[in-house]
Amino acid sequence: MQKTKLLIIDNEKQTAEFFKQAFFRECLVSNAINLISGLSCLDREEFDLLLFNLCMTEAEGLKALKLIRNNHPDLPVIVLVAGHVSEADVEALKQDALEYITKPLNIEQVNKVFQTLLMSNLTRKSNKNHSYQKTGEKQKIITINSEMINELEILHKVANTDVSVLIEGESGTGKELVALALHDKSERKDKSFLSINCAAIPENLMEAELFGYEKGAFTGAYAKREGFFELANQGTFFLDEIGELPFHLQGKLLRVLEEKKITRIGGSKKIPVDVRTIFATNKNLWKEIKKGNFREDLYFRLAVVYITLPPMRKRPEDIDLLVKYFLNYFSMKYNKPIKKIEAEAMNWLLNYPWPGNVRELKNYIERIVILENDEIIHKKHLVKYFPSQMKTAKKPKLSYGSNKDELVTKEPAMVKSLKEEVANLEREMIIQALKRFNGNKTKAATNLKISRRSLQIKIKNLELNGFLL
Ligand SMILES: Nc1ncnc2c1ncn2[C@@H]1O[C@H](COP(=O)(O)OP(=O)(O)OP(=O)(O)O)[C@@H](O)[C@H]1O
Numbered sequence: 001m002q003k004t005k006l007l008i009i010d011n012e013k014q015t016a017e018f019f020k021q022a023f024f025r026e027c028l029v030s031n032a033i034n035l036i037s038g039l040s041c042l043d044r045e046e047f048d049l050l051l052f053n054l055c056m057t058e059a060e061g062l063k064a065l066k067l068i069r070n071n072h073p074d075l076p077v078i079v080l081v082a083g084h085v086s087e088a089d090v091e092a093l094k095q096d097a098l099e100y101i102t103k104p105l106n107i108e109q110v111n112k113v114f115q116t117l118l119m120s121n122l123t124r125k126s127n128k129n130h131s132y133q134k135t136g137e138k139q140k141i142i143t144i145n146s147e148m149i150n151e152l153e154i155l156h157k158v159a160n161t162d163v164s165v166l167i168e169g170e171s172g173t174g175k176e177l178v179a180l181a182l183h184d185k186s187e188r189k190d191k192s193f194l195s196i197n198c199a200a201i202p203e204n205l206m207e208a209e210l211f212g213y214e215k216g217a218f219t220g221a222y223a224k225r226e227g228f229f230e231l232a233n234q235g236t237f238f239l240d241e242i243g244e245l246p247f248h249l250q251g252k253l254l255r256v257l258e259e260k261k262i263t264r265i266g267g268s269k270k271i272p273v274d275v276r277t278i279f280a281t282n283k284n285l286w287k288e289i290k291k292g293n294f295r296e297d298l299y300f301r302l303a304v305v306y307i308t309l310p311p312m313r314k315r316p317e318d319i320d321l322l323v324k325y326f327l328n329y330f331s332m333k334y335n336k337p338i339k340k341i342e343a344e345a346m347n348w349l350l351n352y353p354w355p356g357n358v359r360e361l362k363n364y365i366e367r368i369v370i371l372e373n374d375e376i377i378h379k380k381h382l383v384k385y386f387p388s389q390m391k392t393a394k395k396p397k398l399s400y401g402s403n404k405d406e407l408v409t410k411e412p413a414m415v416k417s418l419k420e421e422v423a424n425l426e427r428e429m430i431i432q433a434l435k436r437f438n439g440n441k442t443k444a445a446t447n448l449k450i451s452r453r454s455l456q457i458k459i460k461n462l463e464l465n466g467f468l469l
């Protein structure tokens with residue numbers, strides 16, 4: 001019989017010893033002594049059953065549990081509770097239909113809970129289609145922020161339907177990650193997931209990319225070509241930066257969504273397509289509608305359900321978790337000893353506003369893991385590996401005190417003049433806009449809501465010509 005892979009997340013090592021001894025025939029036991037390494041184990045390997053100690057201090061137990069349940073909705077979980085369990089906790093567990101066992105562990109109680117779960121688990125396992133792993137590494141959505149958790153609940157509710165979803169959020173907040181999760185959690189998960197970035201494709205090619213063309217449809221159309229809608233048939237099609245879709249194509253897209261049929265350019269045949277569409281935008285589409293740049297009818301058609309991802313500055317409680325998660329993740333990936341971060345250094349990270357959101361934080365941690373040999377990360381390392389603006393950022397309002405789990409108020413570590421701060425922010429925003437639009441000044445200026453001419457002057461004054469590739 002294939003052994004059940006059991007993961008125990010508990011800071012007391014005796015728990016794992018107990019299970020190793022009591023269930024050595026049935027189970028392969030892995031042990032993580034804190035939440036971060038637990039999450040990382042779940043990330044790397046597929047487990048059949050999780051035992052989770054609700055009383056760990058790193059994050060509030062129930063919140064952490066919610067996070068795990070969001071990321072691994074199919075994983076059966078048994079909750080371990082030590083000593084006295086409050087009625088509220090028991091209610092929460094029951095509502096979530098979770099099994100729980102109390103400590104000290106008692107073999108009879110454990111056996112009872114365990115056997116039922118193992119039985120249902122085996123059925124689940126034999127029904128599982130393992131070809132799903134073909135897309136490679138699955139990424140997890142890490143958060144303990146309540147607004148994010150609410151949004152992820154919407155994700156779980158609609159994942160297995162065909163409704164169109166609009167994901168809103170600033171750059172780097174995880175829109176693509178959410179789109180992938182919607183696909184991975186749907187029945188279409190074994191079919192293709194295709195994505196297109198409406199801002200990156202030249203306007204004159206967009207229609208052909210979306211709907212394809214027939215041979216001879218235009219000069220250079222030597223053979224017929226299928227568009228993304230046809231290629232994504234039976235799967236999911238993710239249209240990123242939908243706010244950038246040229247106005248004349250918005251009507252065509254609306255028709256395709258209504259009729260579920262496409263017509264290739266130069267063709268007359270209507271070809272049925274069965275595609276689940278997901279859209280993302282970092283623009284406020286309502287504002288675009290008011291400006292006459294986006295069709296209102298299309299907005300209502302594509303935003304049947306919408307998911308709004310808050311920026312990092314509105315969920316500072318996630319920074320600590322994400323930093324530790326990425327340190328762990330990249331240390332494993334690059335086969336390095338796992339780095340620890342010192343409290344003062346974490347304090348800096350907590351107070352940086354992360355304008356590039358999770359992407360910026362992730363890239364930064366990756367850079368440190370690859371380049372830094374020291375195992376403990378201090379503030380000096382942060383400065384060394386941070387792009388210039390961090391060196392002049394940020395006045396801690398929150399900071400870690402001597403007790404690392406306690407947030408206290410402190411005076412700013414370094415104060416720069418307002419002028420300097422504004423210049424840094426301006427510089428960063430311009431660089432981001434130029435990068436995003438591949439150096440196209442007109443688009444970057446529109447995005448920054450300034451004239452092309454003032455952008456040109458700022459580029460000159462801030463010596464940013466290097467970004468105009
Ligand atoms: N909550 C999260 N937990 C873990 N990783 C995350 C989270 N949010 C984002 N990431 C990671 O951050 C990176 C950026 O996320 P993603 O590409 O989904 O952002 P985006 O909103 O689509 O950005 P853009 O608008 O620039 O396309 C990705 O590598 C993603 O895996």
Ligand SMILES: [Mg+2]
Pocket residue numbers: 175176240
């Ligand atoms: Mg994206």
